[in-house]
Amino acid sequence: MSCCITILVLSGTCFQVPFSGTGADFSLFNYDGTMTARLEPDVDSLVEQAALGDARSFDELVEAFSLRLLRFLTLTRGLPLHRSEDVAQEVWIKVWKALPRRKPGPFLGWLLTIARNAATDDQKSAYHRLVRQDTEEGILPHVASGETQQSHASDVALVSERLAACLEKLDLERKQVIERFAAGESQDDIAQQLLIPLGTVKSRLSRGRQDLKVCLGDLAP
Amino acid sequence: MTTLFLDMPEDRNHLPVWLERVVLSPDLPRLVTELKVIHGVPAQQLSLMDAMSGYSQTVLESGLVSLPPPVLSRLLRQPDLLPKLRDWVLESGGSYWDSIEATDALSSSTQRIVEHVRKSMASKTLRADRRRSLTKGVALFLAMAASVAIFLVWHRYEVNKISQILAKTYEDNEQLRLDNDLLKQRLAPVPVPPLAPGWGFARREDLATLEGDHAKLTKLSGLALEWSKKQPQNSLELAKRLLEFRQGCSGLLLNPPPLTKSQQVWFAARCGDWASSIEQQLHALESGADFRKTLENANSLSVSIAKELTDRAKAPSNSG
Secondary structure, eight states: EEEEEEEETTEEEEEEEEEEEEEOEEEEEEESEEEEEEEOOHHHHHHHHHHHHHHHHHHHHHHHHHHHHIIIIIIIIIIOHHHHHHHHHHHHHHHHHGGGGOOOOOHHHHHHHHHHHHHHHHHHHHHHHHHHHHHHHHHOHHHHHHHHHHHHHHHHHHHHHHHHHHHSSSOOHHHHHHHHHTTTTHHHHHHHHOOOOOHHHHHHHHHHHHHHHHHHHHOOO | OOOOOSOOOOOOGGGGHHHHHTTTSHHHHHHHHHHHHHHOEEEEEEHHHHHHOOOHHHHHHOOOGOOOOHHHHHHHTTTHHHHHHHHHHHOOOOOGHHHHHOOHHHHHHHHHHHHHHHHHTTHHHHHHHHHHHHHHHHHHHHHHHHHHHHHHHHHHHHHHHHHHHHHHHHHHHHHEEEEEHHHHHHHHHHOOOOOOOGGGGOOOOGGGGOHHHHHHHHHHHHHHHHHHHHHOHHHHHHHHHHHHHHHHHHHHHHHHHHHHHHHHHHHHHHHHHHHHHHHHHHHHHHHHHHHHHHHEEEEEEHHHHHHHHHHHHHHHHHOO
């Protein structure tokens, strides 16, 4: 249950400020409990204040956008988590310095452009570091890191190969249900589409999954 | 490594939430590979927007739960769309997508970033850096202004010299008079194109009657704000408005407003920047950018120009 501070105001409206781990949610309630307005943190005004040098507003921006930034760097730019963390810190420092010169436009787009460039720079310098290390020390660390990637790729290839083989072996009726299940169809819909009773769908799905698990062995969840 | 699709919840009400978590996790490539094995190559390759058929805005705001089951099914049957969906929600999604539970490693990493930045800010190094960077910016601006001033003086001197030579030649040789006339024409000021009458920077005629930079900059600020008062209803109207806005800037660049020299130099530099921002917006609109978004950007540009001019007018050297 969230903890609330309620501030009564003479005008007949009360402000309720619930606190949670992720931040405050500012809403305006009337006495009868109906909500009259909801005030979400205004990114534009935080950006404007931060550009004028307000460290508190900047802190709020960092808190609000760091998870997004980290996901962007790891998932779309392919940086490992520890590198993404370093790059994200550098990005925020660049953002703080560049804020006063920022041209008008959506903040998130601007932030991610800086992040994209920083990730590219990081990848380039990591590559140069490895090449230098290779030349100076005569070792091939990039081969090692390449091996990790290669082993991940071969794991994925193994799973997909084994899955394809197991699906081939699967009884056709069960396979039909499994395919529709993997496409997000509900059991009711599958029953309607295949013109079979719901109970039959349930049993084919359950047995089909069981067959796959047995066939996949240690690759099954 | 184990298969992922077998973890899909049987209760389809839970499927959107499960899929959102996978989409925002490093496991997504695995799921995509498995779904490709199961469904094969789709008969018809849809784009992400076509696959979501009109639900894109609600997906950005409220997540996959807002998708009807057939649309969600379309995404799972064409799994190559899932990484595109991920990139799109990360770049454009609302706060809903930030509320999706992160892995422990990601949460701790996020916390460390916040704390690190907080520490850096507390150490005041960063604040000092920004002051240094501002000072550097001012120094660069002054250096550029000085270079422009030197060039202008040199240019005027050269023009005078050329004019004198031409005048002498004119007396000596009748034949050269024609060339002289031609050169004079080339050296004549660029004719200012007529501006669309009516509003914005085009209504600058009152500026000459005002006294002092403060009054003139305030007037210009008011004129800039006029651009956001007239709200176009479609892309064509917006393009027309942006063109008029751009033309207003041209007018002020080619025929500078009657400000003192230092203000004119500042104004010309800023006006050039505004003109390129307007051009970018026009280009974006012509390349198919969203009308509402571009309109929002145009309005915010107009407001920021007005604010910049007001701030300049209020600067101590002008407020008197």
